[in-house]
Amino acid sequence: MNTYDIVIIGGGPAGLAAAVSARDAGVERILILERDQELGGILNQCIHNGFGLHTFQEELTGPEYAARFIDQVQERQIPYLLNTMVLDVSADRVITAMNKTDGLFQLSARAIILAMGCRERPRGALNIPGTRPAGIYSAGTAQRLVNMEGLLPGRKVVILGSGDIGLIMARRMTLEGAQVQVVAELMPYSGGLKRNIVQCLDDFGIPLKLSHTVVDIRGRERVEGITLAQVDEHLKPIPGTEEDYECDTLLLSCGLIPENELSRSAGVDLSPVTSGAVVDESLETSVPGVFACGNVLHVHDLVDFVSQEAAAAGRAAAKYVRGELETGEAAIPLKAQGGVRYTVPARVHPHRMEAEQVVRFRVGAVYRNAYVSVYFDGERVSRRKRQIMAPGEMEQVVLKREDLLSRPDLKAITVTIEEA
């Protein structure tokens, strides 16, 4: 069995950035395992621009952003296997994988970085009544068909869900000659960026119906139409508000689910809120030597933050491999309260922290002129006003290592929203 210092599962933005930073931290034997036929992950189908403003100070398209990191991997001659599916990861870090050339094989790793990303929530998880005809796609599947395979999934389209992928696809299908009739969103607010609502819907006169959902799908072989209805404050359809739309295609943009089957098989503790691993400041999971980063950990809004987080995971895994990650220190838990849904990391070991630790989180509702506060036990140590916070955007606070080291009796850190 071949042994590596670090095996990275997933060659998307997280896996690439983790590989580069681990190599730059001096780790020699690194291997990236990627199930697709090329590196770059989901960025390859995200042909729109707006990526990389934080990382490269310019607006790149998804493929361009991916290429910058693929180039860095290739310059460093970091090996990778494509078309390779990982089937199992064990708690003692044996990886079982297969591909067409090597068949079924096992690898042993001193550290593993989980970077598998997300999948989309499918129709089966949405409880939409109606028949089961062809023509129902997740928005990302349609994006891959249009942008990479050159196929148009349909001509008369309704989109359910106003996440960014759904909005981007409304514009994309319109540019390719399809008629996008409406985007319906269950919640009273959109989960997408304002910029996408304006530039993907308003620019093309596509209506966005908030507090609406699909209550029926018609058609035997192919979608022939759908019914939209308004929902009440409990998200239940209101009788009498039904509207029929004729269409041949329904796109679903209803959320992403971190793809954690392998994490589970390794015995990694998962958060019920993020569906991703519970990690500490080093992005280390509950299984020693197994790290997680990117969308498999929690769904990010910007790829720049994925790259930053993955680079931190790569540095931490490098320390682990060299035996430099201190062990034995009790972790201090971070508590998410008052509208903060979760924090990444969920616990910190002060002696293992870098000088400044970014704590990322999302809020559960829209907050205006509210404060993000951090408490060390009962004492408020920071309070920052935010004009607006919305569930679609990640928020952050920064913890300083020296502040934690100066409080050896600290029991818990709380991150909370306080309204004015």
Add this chain to the structure above:
Amino acid sequence: MEKKHLICIGCPMGCPITVTLEAGEVREVTGFTCKRGEAYARKEVTNPTRIVTTTVRVEGGVSPMVSVKTAQDIPKGKIFACAEALRGVRVKAPVAIGDVVLSNAAGTGVDVVATKAVAAR
């Protein structure tokens, strides 16, 4: 006097901005919270522009499509003309990032360039 209403795209605030125009000139901008909002509104009512991203077919490549973008932003009103001009375009592999696939797209004076490398098959 003409009034135009827009939603700022600068951040999730989404400020509702009203611009008052007289003979095509901006007289007043209201509703913004920060400088970015005012700048966005002035540009959006006088000269709205967008980067257009789409795909064109590749002949002899490892993948059938290559993603492309306008090298600079083009007038918003030219988006469809630009997409239309690209519809018949075919490029031969290999393609490198930055290769011009169509120059002066739809008379905008802006080139359309590849955003992904596609190797020859």
